[in-house]
Amino acid sequence: MSRDKALFVCQECGGTSPKWLGRCPDCGAWNSLVEQRSERSQVRAGSSAYAVASSPEYLNAIAVDATTRQHTGLGELDRVLGGGLVAGAAILLGGEPGIGKSTLMLQIAEGLSRSQRVLYVTGEESSAQVALRARRLRVQAETIRVVAENRWELIADILEAEKPSVVLVDSIQTLYSDSLQSAPGSVAQVRECAARLVRHAKATGASVFLVGHVTKEGAIAGPRVLEHMVDTVLYFEGEAGSPYRLIRAIKNRFGAANELGVFEMQEKGLQEVRNPSRLFLSQHERPVPGSVVLATQEGTRPLLVEVQALVTPSPLANPRRVAIGLDPNRLSLLLAILHRHGGSFFFDQDVFVNIAGGIRVDEPAADLAVAMALLGSFRNRSLSDGTVVFGELGLAGEVRPVAATDTRLAEAAKLGFSRAILPRGEHPRLAGFTTLPCARFQDAVDAAFTG
Helix, strand or coil, X not given: CCCCEEEEEECCCCCEECCCCCECCCCCCECCEEEEEECCCXXXXXXXXXXXXXXXXXXXXXXXCCCCEXXXXXXXXXXXXXXXXXXXXXXXXXXXXXXXXXXXXXXXXXXHCCCCCEEEEECCCCHHHHHHXXXXXXXXXXXXXXXXXXXXXXXXXXXXXXXXXXXXXXXXXXXXXXXXXXXXXXXXXXXXXXXXXXXXXXHHCCEEXXXXXXXXXXXXXXXXXXXXXXXXXXXXXXXXXXXEEEEEEEEECCCCCCCEEEEEEECCEEEECCCHHHHCCCCCCCCCCCEEEEEEXXXXXEEEEEEEEEEEECCCCCCCEEEECCCHHHHHHXXXXXXXXXXXXXXXXXXXXXXXXXXXXXXXXXXXXXXXXXXXXXXXXXXXXXXXXXXXXXCCCEEECCCCHHHHHHHHHHCCCCEEEEECCCCCCCCCCEEEEECEHHHHHHHHHCC
């Protein structure tokens, strides 16, 4: 009789150790090793279908067919996926509880069931609960097959019998395999069940959607290796109390990463927002100090967002520095540039910066807009109406060029803006649109606040 083997598995990275340690030797996390007992399992009958031996081939001799993409019925999701769903793709969707992941999965199932054989595997809810949600959302569910199961061995038999083209699993943390003795949701179970589902997708050409929970830090729960196993990683985000939801592609083997899709949660489910730039812009009756419109680029989509800054005298010995939707380290860097090259001193000022609408901006092209908002609030000066700003700031005070200038300007012109402060370089000529190229930060300050 085989003896169980004890291992200690890190709950952060999935690394293993033969004995307990206070700190994981792989990722350095403290008190993250948990004992797990497992034994080598026998190979299931029928599992050899996923273990067919292959021989090496020359790369130029491999036939490559044109990638055919299936539309999910949600144009915003198709954009994030790179144009549609690719056969055999494994997609991981993460989001906080209650954000609308199950609602999105049900709407994806409805859109794909028009042309594909869809199987919805629910491990968290009963089939009746899924049907109740479908009726509430008025989903056409005649061609969607649902099974409530979380044991992998039974799911594998169902997949072999049904042969679906699309499999939706809600959620991966609820699945478990009899080959492991750990509880569902543990690192070993999540990694093993995800690996088998990905192997099924690659062997049969079926597309697989995996719903994943997120931790309090905002990362997908389970080992980080889970993100490396799948083809696409999507994050479903939204502010508390706001009806708007954002889908962001963090990784995508079949398209551009950092693409953004915008939805609005309504009574009938998620509705696409066709023009998200208007969503993130506030309607001020007149220009306001500390408010600057930024022309940012999310993947291939140009987006106009409002940068809001508030600078006020601080009663504290260490003034506050608060950044929402922006990297705090980037804010500190910009304050140093304003001190050195802008002649403005913030050592006794509380500084607050917010990207309106709950969106997060990570690209360096936001530097100039954030600096102009900070300077405008500090000096109580506002930019002229109809002005957009973008550009990266260097530590030497130069304004560095950024990519996709033409698409940013075209989006601004489409929304009625007529003036842009941007880095020096070649720019497209737009009728009725004025560009103010700047080589130095002081040039941008003169263009923004002169007159």
